[in-house]
Amino acid sequence: MITEQLxxxxxxxxxxxxxxxxxxxxxxxxxxxxxxxxxxxxxxxxVNKAYSDASFIRNMAVGGWVFFLIRYIPFVGIxxxxxxxxxxxxxxxxxxxxxxxxxxxxxxxxxxxxxxTNRNVAFLIWIPLPILLGLAFLVLASFA
Ligand SMILES: [Zn+2]
Numbered sequence: 001m002i003t004e005q006l007x008x009x010x011x012x013x014x015x016x017x018x019x020x021x022x023x024x025x026x027x028x029x030x031x032x033x034x035x036x037x038x039x040x041x042x043x044x045x046x047v048n049k050a051y052s053d054a055s056f057i058r059n060m061a062v063g064g065w066v067f068f069l070i071r072y073i074p075f076v077g078i079x080x081x082x083x084x085x086x087x088x089x090x091x092x093x094x095x096x097x098x099x100x101x102x103x104x105x106x107x108x109x110x111x112x113x114x115x116x117t118n119r120n121v122a123f124l125i126w127i128p129l130p131i132l133l134g135l136a137f138l139v140l141a142s143f144a
Pocket of ligand 1 (some may be wrong): 012013014015025029
């Protein structure tokens with residue numbers, strides 16, 4: 001017996017979450033085409049990945065500021081500098097990759113909207129960091 005892994009996707013007719021093993025929707029009884037179901041489930045997987053990735057990038061952006069503060073702690077300050085610079089470089093790279101992979105995903109899933117919000121929040125949390133460091137650098141340079 002082949003145990004096929006069931007994956008969930010929104011019914012094309014009523015948008016309720018159903019899974020790929022069904023031949024009709026358990027909510028609205030709309031007939032489900034297996035190929036269409038697999039395609040929809042693949043999109044759903046992408047939506048889930050987009051959502052978790054965007055949350056992760058947002059946390060990375062927050063992490064950049066945590067390291068920013070760690071810089072002020074005696075003895076471990078150097079770890080703060082390193083962590084801050086790594087995240088300052090990584091966050092925009094991750095955002096570009098996210099945009100390329102998930103930005104144009106065709107779906108009406110609200111999680112995709114939430115993922116896009118997280119992407120925007122990540123950017124807004126991140127952007128003051130390079131601006132602040134840039135300004136600090138300019139101020140220091142003008143005194144040198
Ligand atoms: Zn349905």
